[in-house]
Amino acid sequence: MKIVILGTNHAGIAAANTLLDHYEGNEIVMIDRNSNMSYLGCGTAIWVGRQIEKPDELFYANPAQFEAKGAKIMTETTVTAIDFDQKEVHATTKSGENVTQNYDKLVLATGSRPIIPDIPGKELDGIHFLKLFQEGQAVDQELAKDTVKRVAVIGAGYIGTEIAEAAKRRGKEVLLFDAAKTSLASYYDEEFAQVMDENLTNHGISCHFGECATAFKGVNGRISQLVTDKATYDVDLLINCIGFTANSALASDHLETFKNGAILVNEYQQTSDPDVYAVGDVATIYSNALQEKTYIALASNAVRTGIVAGHNIGGTTLSSPGVQGSNGISIFGLHLTSTGLSLQAATRAGLKVAFSDVEDLQKAWFLHEDNDKVKIRIVYEEDSRRIVGAQLASHSEIIAGNINMFSLAIQDHLTIDQLALLDLFFLPHFNSPYNYMTMAALSAK
Numbered sequence: 001m002k003i004v005i006l007g008t009n010h011a012g013i014a015a016a017n018t019l020l021d022h023y024e025g026n027e028i029v030m031i032d033r034n035s036n037m038s039y040l041g042c043g044t045a046i047w048v049g050r051q052i053e054k055p056d057e058l059f060y061a062n063p064a065q066f067e068a069k070g071a072k073i074m075t076e077t078t079v080t081a082i083d084f085d086q087k088e089v090h091a092t093t094k095s096g097e098n099v100t101q102n103y104d105k106l107v108l109a110t111g112s113r114p115i116i117p118d119i120p121g122k123e124l125d126g127i128h129f130l131k132l133f134q135e136g137q138a139v140d141q142e143l144a145k146d147t148v149k150r151v152a153v154i155g156a157g158y159i160g161t162e163i164a165e166a167a168k169r170r171g172k173e174v175l176l177f178d179a180a181k182t183s184l185a186s187y188y189d190e191e192f193a194q195v196m197d198e199n200l201t202n203h204g205i206s207c208h209f210g211e212c213a214t215a216f217k218g219v220n221g222r223i224s225q226l227v228t229d230k231a232t233y234d235v236d237l238l239i240n241c242i243g244f245t246a247n248s249a250l251a252s253d254h255l256e257t258f259k260n261g262a263i264l265v266n267e268y269q270q271t272s273d274p275d276v277y278a279v280g281d282v283a284t285i286y287s288n289a290l291q292e293k294t295y296i297a298l299a300s301n302a303v304r305t306g307i308v309a310g311h312n313i314g315g316t317t318l319s320s321p322g323v324q325g326s327n328g329i330s331i332f333g334l335h336l337t338s339t340g341l342s343l344q345a346a347t348r349a350g351l352k353v354a355f356s357d358v359e360d361l362q363k364a365w366f367l368h369e370d371n372d373k374v375k376i377r378i379v380y381e382e383d384s385r386r387i388v389g390a391q392l393a394s395h396s397e398i399i400a401g402n403i404n405m406f407s408l409a410i411q412d413h414l415t416i417d418q419l420a421l422l423d424l425f426f427l428p429h430f431n432s433p434y435n436y437m438t439m440a441a442l443s444a445k
């Protein structure tokens with residue numbers, strides 16, 4: 001069987017590795033327009049903020065590894081069209097040569113691109129996006145310039161908040177904007193996001209929330225001012241981080257799509273064309289919290305969906321268990337993690353939910369060093385008492401592991417009452433006998 005994989009980043013790599021490592025006798029062709037593969041965008045802010053010196057280790061795979069396993073890999077080759085009737089992929093190489101690859105099964109792993117705000121001045125120099133390694137390099141080079149003193153970041157979601165920290169660590173004056181009332185509003189309720197907002201402000205980032213960019217103005221073709229619905233700011237550099245949109249244009253005329261344009265897939269990652277699979281940021285994903293298909297762009301989902309598609313194409317039926325959109329962020333030592341739905345998000349989705357909040361020390365009360373407070377919220381359905389979300393905030397790194405338990409609870413449809421008496425280990429170095437997770441579940445009304 002000939003399998004063509006379009007896009008060789010996290011989702012395409014996972015599909016290819018699954019097929020190459022577990023199934024024999026297939027011809028695998030991988031095509032990508034980029035010159036590199038496997039770039040971990042999650043490391044961009046860590047590198048740009050000089051928490052690591054170099055970006056070299058942010059790549060975990062290269063074309064030679066796939067060639068060694070028998071795949072044909074075509075980088076710097078842009079797919080221009082797909083003929084789904086003839087089962088052919090048309091592409092153009094770097095040198096301008098047009099090439100065609102036929103397929104028995106096709107994997108769409110073309111990912112996503114940042115959304116471009118449609119406002120005047122968007123074409124000015126000094127306005128950047130952050131997705132590709134090359135875009136990270138461009139921002140890194142800008143931050144090295146002495147002339148770049150004031151940086152505006154539009155969008156205080158994950159990328160915006162992380163790059164705001166990085167620019168601050170590079171000694172810049174940083175202004176962070178979001179249309180929402182707080183940072184991280186898509187992931188956390190106000191009570192949690194405000195902890196982050198305070199942290200950002202305390203570290204010298206100027207937060208402008210509930211404020212929308214309306215125009216970018218320039219001098220000699222380069223950004224010099226940001227105009228919002230509230231004021232005008234002089235800026236030397238602007239970074240847009242207002243979310244991703246699926247790269248589905250190659251297939252959206254032929255395949256069924258979700259309301260945001262992502263390719264609709266079933267639990268086997270199969271699209272409305274049975275010979276075409278879609279994985280990662282280009283595809284929808286099933287949310288166990290919402291109990292319906294949705295769109296969540298995460299590298300963790302890209303890897304899992306690639307594995308699922310690989311096995312199903314290879315011949316092993318494997319159904320995806322769905323996801324919770326579990327995520328985390330760490331800014332100037334403050335960690336926030338969440339899974340499933342916040343109270344706001346659940347209410348917006350029409351769920352009738354309640355919540356339980358607790359605040360306590362991470363470790364036992366008699367340990368006075370490195371024993372930070374933890375803030376926890378569990379969100380659950382009022383009638384069924386099914387857990388649909390959890391949020392944690394602390395300077396303690398231990399919370400990073402805890403959120404995964406809530407992810408499993410949501411996946412397995414556990415109720416808040418089932419969580420209350422769950423056997424959680426106790427050791428003073430890590431927690432208290434009255435664990436805050438237990439206490440949050442026990443105190444649910």
Ligand SMILES: Cc1cc2nc3c(=O)[nH]c(=O)nc-3n(C[C@H](O)[C@H](O)[C@H](O)COP(=O)(O)OP(=O)(O)OC[C@H]3O[C@@H](n4cnc5c(N)ncnc54)[C@H](O)[C@@H]3O)c2cc1C
Nearest residue numbers: 007009010011033041042079110111112280281298299300
């Ligand atoms: C700055 C940043 C930080 C992030 N941090 C995290 C994090 O901490 N945790 C997390 O889980 N997620 C994180 N993400 C999100 C994560 O990077 C994405 O969800 C992930 O990259 C999706 O992988 P993918 O393979 O589906 O798509 P992509 O990474 O978008 O890859 C798609 C590939 O398809 C190729 N392609 C597209 N169109 C064509 C075409 N026509 N022809 C040929 N090739 C094509 C592209 O060149 C690309 O290589 C972060 C993203 C960014 C940008």
Ligand SMILES: NC(=O)c1ccc[n+]([C@@H]2O[C@H](COP(=O)([O-])OP(=O)(O)OC[C@H]3O[C@@H](n4cnc5c(N)ncnc54)[C@H](O)[C@@H]3O)[C@@H](O)[C@H]2O)c1
Nearest residue numbers: 155156157158159160178179180241242243244297327328
């Ligand atoms: N730590 C992580 O897990 C991590 C890190 C980086 C990126 N990612 C993922 O990558 C994807 C893209 O990240 P992102 O930060 O671009 O998106 P995001 O969805 O996290 O945040 C986008 C932010 O932009 C704001 N916004 C939207 N339109 C706006 C406008 N016109 N003006 C001002 N603000 C506006 C939104 O309110 C939101 O807070 C997301 O799926 C994210 O989860 C994850």
